[in-house]
Amino acid sequence: MRMLGLALKMLLDAPAKSMGTLVGVVVSVFLMSQQLSILLGILSLVSAFADGTDADIWVASAATENTDITDSLPATRVAEVASTPGVAWAAPVIQGMSRITRPDGVRELVKVVGVEPPRYAGLARTLVDGTQRESLRGPARVFLSWSARPAFAFPAPGERLEIDGKTAFVAGFFDKVDPHSSYTYVFANLDDARAYTQFPQDRITFVATGVSPGEDAVTVRQRLQARIPDALVVTRGELSAMEVRHFLRRTPVGMVFGMGTAVAAFIGSVIVAITLYSSVVDRLRDYGTLKALGATRKDLVRLLLAQAWLFFAVGAGVGLLAFFFVKAHAPQAPMLAPPWMLAGVMAVSLTSCTLASLAAVRRALAIDPAIVFRG
Amino acid sequence: MSTSSSQVVLEGRGVGRLFGTGPLAVRALHPTDIQVRRGEVLVIMGPSGSGKTTLLSLLGLVLSPTEGEVMLDGRTVSGGSPDALALLRRERVGFVFQQFNLMPGLSALDNVALPLLLRGTSARERAARARVALARVGLSDREAAKPRLLSGGQQQRVAIARALVTDAPVILCDEPTASLDGVTGKAVLNTLKDLATDLGRAVVVVTHDDRVLAIADRLVEVVDGHVHERASPSAREVHG
Numbered sequence: 362m363r364m365l366g367l368a369l370k371m372l373l374d375a376p377a378k379s380m381g382t383l384v385g386v387v388v389s390v391f392l393m394s395q396q397l398s399i400l401l402g403i404l405s406l407v408s409a410f411a412d413g414t415d416a417d418i419w420v421a422s423a424a425t426e427n428t429d430i431t432d433s434l435p436a437t438r439v440a441e442v443a444s445t446p447g448v449a450w451a452a453p454v455i456q457g458m459s460r461i462t463r464p465d466g467v468r469e470l471v472k473v474v475g476v477e478p479p480r481y482a483g484l485a486r487t488l489v490d491g492t493q494r495e496s497l498r499g500p501a502r503v504f505l506s507w508s509a510r511p512a513f514a515f516p517a518p519g520e521r522l523e524i525d526g527k528t529a530f531v532a533g534f535f536d537k538v539d540p541h542s543s544y545t546y547v548f549a550n551l552d553d554a555r556a557y558t559q560f561p562q563d564r565i566t567f568v569a570t571g572v573s574p575g576e577d578a579v580t581v582r583q584r585l586q587a588r589i590p591d592a593l594v595v596t597r598g599e600l601s602a603m604e605v606r607h608f609l610r611r612t613p614v615g616m617v618f619g620m621g622t623a624v625a626a627f628i629g630s631v632i633v634a635i636t637l638y639s640s641v642v643d644r645l646r647d648y649g650t651l652k653a654l655g656a657t658r659k660d661l662v663r664l665l666l667a668q669a670w671l672f673f674a675v676g677a678g679v680g681l682l683a684f685f686f687v688k689a690h691a692p693q694a695p696m697l698a699p700p701w702m703l704a705g706v707m708a709v710s711l712t713s714c715t716l717a718s719l720a721a722v723r724r725a726l727a728i729d730p731a732i733v734f735r736g
Numbered sequence: 737m738s739t740s741s742s743q744v745v746l747e748g749r750g751v752g753r754l755f756g757t758g759p760l761a762v763r764a765l766h767p768t769d770i771q772v773r774r775g776e777v778l779v780i781m782g783p784s785g786s787g788k789t790t791l792l793s794l795l796g797l798v799l800s801p802t803e804g805e806v807m808l809d810g811r812t813v814s815g816g817s818p819d820a821l822a823l824l825r826r827e828r829v830g831f832v833f834q835q836f837n838l839m840p841g842l843s844a845l846d847n848v849a850l851p852l853l854l855r856g857t858s859a860r861e862r863a864a865r866a867r868v869a870l871a872r873v874g875l876s877d878r879e880a881a882k883p884r885l886l887s888g889g890q891q892q893r894v895a896i897a898r899a900l901v902t903d904a905p906v907i908l909c910d911e912p913t914a915s916l917d918g919v920t921g922k923a924v925l926n927t928l929k930d931l932a933t934d935l936g937r938a939v940v941v942v943t944h945d946d947r948v949l950a951i952a953d954r955l956v957e958v959v960d961g962h963v964h965e966r967a968s969p970s971a972r973e974v975h976g
Contacts, residue, residue, distance in 0.1 A: 371841050374839075646835070650837040651850075652798075653796070653798050654825065655825040656854050658818065659819070730798040733798070733831065733837055
């Protein structure tokens with residue numbers, strides 16, 4: 362701590378250089394946070410169906426890579442699942458692509474998810490604008506995505522739409538199930554969904570399953586898998602991870618944002634390294650004087666680390682403020698900033714600044730204290 | 737070059753320095769014996785390149801001898817690790833440089849307190865002792881000034897205050913008056929003399945400046961790496 366004041370005064374003595382370094386750290390922390398938060402935001406959309414609906418376990422065709430790339434199951438699977446020990450309930454869910462006709466005539470791509478009354482298992486957990494599950498009861502009732510309302514010209518409850526040329530009425534809205542794709546979700550009654558997507562009567566897409574109280578989802582999943590080995594049985598978390606894995610494997614998004622984050626960390630590190638090193642070179646006589654006055658190697662290491670950490674503390678603070686400002690003013694951007702991500706950015710930035718000081722430390726330690734006697 | 741051993745605080749025994757190795761080696765200082773006593777001003781003179789700064793660097797433990805040894809308070813200290821030598825300098829040696837070597841970002845007070853900061857002295861004690869040292873060199877009213885706002889003479893007096901703030905028994909000065917005008921230089925010399933007579937410090941001054949002879953208790957000359965002690969400061973005039 363005793364070196365902190367000296368470090369600060371040395372930095373303030375070269376304000377232009379220090380400001381340049383600070384800007385580098387700010388930009389680095391901002392970019393790392395922004396890139397990671399967008400990646401996490403996109404991944405949350407990718408797994409939105411698994412995360413945002415209410416089943417504990419999903420049973421699907423064995424030929425499933427994610428919820429988009431899947432096949433169908435015989436409808437009889439529902440009874441098999443329901444009769445398995447540890448299962449509290451099981452309900453059929455179907456899904457299929459269709460089109461909603463917008464007021465301007467454009468046919469918007471939608472994924473219709475059919476859920477069965479009275480439980481409506483597989484329905485989005487978050488319903489908004491006064492929407493109740495029971496609002497789906499009755500023919501041709503559909504729930505639309507709250508965030509997708511602009512695409513449908515902000516339809517009001519009760520308004521009539523057309524899905525695949527067939528009548529549908531807006532019965533309410535759900536939230537937090539928005540895919541990272543060009544389609545939007547629509548929830549409907551099982552029978553209506555079959556009609557909108559021309560889904561065969563004897564087939565289903567998933568069996569949404571609830572676990573009995575006190576039962577462990579993984580244990581029940583293993584039991585189900587043993588009973589129906591020709592199907593895929595996954596917990597909600599496993600389905601979510603499957604979606605993310607598939608997305609990262611099949612698209613360059615993870616690579617792009619991951620590289621963006623790495624480059625941001627690298628740039629911050631390089632800027633701090635160059636500045637600290639050049640400040641030592643500029644101040645050879647000062648560091649030589651410190652050595653002549655009795656500064657040990659440890660003192661010099663502490664002094665340079667203190668400078669690097671001051672850059673980190675101020676730069677990271679300002680960088681995060683800038684990030685949260687942008688996040689607050691760009692609600693349309695899918696940005697998530699969980700505490701662990703922010704802690705990770707801080708840790709990477711601190712490590713970068715620390716590593717960046719090593720070259721400067723090495724240079725300072727090599728200074729001959731006898732330099733002070735040279736004119 | 738013997739003196740009363742009871743008062744010797746700093747001593748070089750057969751101390752010499754060779755730079756480089758083999759046929760390219762350069763002899764900067766031939767092995768020599770030299771003693772510095774408490775309460776005296778020892779002046780080292782000689783032409784440029786004669787080896788006097790090398791001698792000062794060896795005595796100040798910023799350069800290691802290739803021959804002989806340096807003793808501080810009767811203990812052999814040369815040959816220690818860089819950190820061990822740094823700790824010795826911190827505790828036992830004060831420096832005054834030709835170029836002052838004040839930290840530009842620090843106030844006069846902070847510059848004076850710097851050796852105490854390295855020692856880990858508390859902020860309150862640092863400030864108090866630095867103020868006493870600044871008062872001793874007559875700069876109490878300039879404690880907040882950064883070096884660039886001080887005259888050359890004031891900067892050198894801040895450097896002297898920095899050298900005496902730790903109560904180090906040895907103060908080594910490299911051309912302390914070289915950058916100063918006559919009046920300012922004389923004031924600085926008086927301050928250095930006071931350090932020896934009033935505070936009992938051993939003051940070693942390397943210089944080209946004949947004015948320094950006025951405060952010298954002893955004079956040694958370095959010529960071509962050979963050290964010669966003159967019987968009295970006035971003897972230099974005969975030699976020179």
